[in-house]
Amino acid sequence: MHDYGADSTATRNRAVQFVEAFGGPEVLRLGEVPAPQVGTGQIRVRVTAAGLNPMDWFMTSDADTAARFGLSLPAGFGTDYAGVVDQVGDGVTEFSVGDRVFGGALSRAVADYVVIDPAGTIAVGGAAHRTPDGVDDRTAAALTIAGSTAAAALAVVHPGPDDTLLIGGAGGGVGVFAVQLARLAGARVIGTGSAASGDNLRALGAEPVTYGPGLVDRVRGLAPDGITAAIDLHGTETMEAARELGVPDERITIITAQVEGITSANGADAAPGAIEEIARLVGAGQLRVPIAAHFPVEEIRAAVELQAGRHVHGKVVIDL
Structure with a gap:
């Protein structure tokens, strides 16, 4: 993975999307879209890794299923992410530029940048947690949904x-x-x-x-x-x-x-603090997170095909 650091002036934003139709990995597209900018109470994260989960491809498998999750075209892909805060909106006190974070943003995590409302949920606004020392970004990107x-x-x-x-x-x-x-x-x-x-x-x-x-x-x-x-x-x-x-x-x-x-x-329904405790256990070496495979974002279709096969032992992660 590359160390991009925090650059709040960056505007290039690669994102994996469903553009014309929902469906399998064959309709996923990697393209450039405008970089999102923070509003009041929000942070922007420069994503370095995104973990895949069965829910990612299940809820985008067809238009009817996607609609049940509140998704419409064009739609992003992936939910688990890890990276570094590169913009902080007015009113945010718990995060600063340069903080390493991980969390979830429903069906929009496989992108260079994601805007998160720290007071929100994974489904609405996104969720962010501090990445503990001793936990690398690939591992952090595999924690939220599964953990x-x-x-x-x-x-x-x-x-x-x-x-x-x-x-x-x-x-x-x-x-x-x-x-x-x-x-x-x-x-x-x-x-x-x-x-x-x-x-x-x-x-x-x-x-x-x-x-x-x-x-x-x-x-x-x-x-x-x-x-x-x-x-x-x-x-x-x-x-x-x-x-x-x-x-x-x-x-x-x-x-x-x-x-x-x-x-x-x-x-x-996980109890408050549950995912932070899991991250702490990982950082302390008490819980191991097997990373079965990692792919560059350009190989997103191959990564999804592997993960959707349901025979992989551990997590599949996308590097950005």
Whole structure:
């Protein structure tokens, strides 16, 4: 990555956009658009890295889905970002030019510059947090959506030292956070994944189990005394297995579906300070963020194709 520093006079602004239609990576375009300027209460961030998440390509997959998220053409792409503050608007006291920050800006993060309202939310105005010492920008750009979602899911089931927690999709972007945070809370973790993901899951602290038919029997073999809680990060298979294994609904959560009796988890519901604590743990070396691949912004289509394949172990990051 380049060190661009803070240059409030810069006007060149590359941005990845959907211009003529929503759809897959084949319709993404990298072009130049006017650089946004701060207003009262806002900061501008010179983005150095942007992390990709499944929600990025899901919510822009077609016009109807995009409309449900309040998006219209032309629309940007990507939500997680990290960089340095290069403009500060009137009334802002918590950030200064030159501060390293990370956060989320819904479907507009893959651009040279993004304007953030520090009092806003990821969906409205954006969110910004200080990047701790010891956390590089690629890693910081991988934290917000996945980390917040993992924190929200763990808050539903409250794992502790007496728990054996089953996590479905444990090797994905959210899973790498959920596994490690549950282990830090003292829980035993069994994580589902492909047959090839075993070493990656063990490195995170999980005991791997392959997903698919026979999951219940395989989990029983690993945990003959039973499991006590479950987090399903991919579909409903893990949730269904947990119910069959006798886990009460109140100790099961899911992030990709709505199921009667099951509390769903959403990153927007993460407790105040949750993402800052995750960043602190990363900076302290207590939580590892695997970066599976990073691409220059010119290769955005290849990056999205890799991430959308759902078989990458860790995060995919765009360098700007």
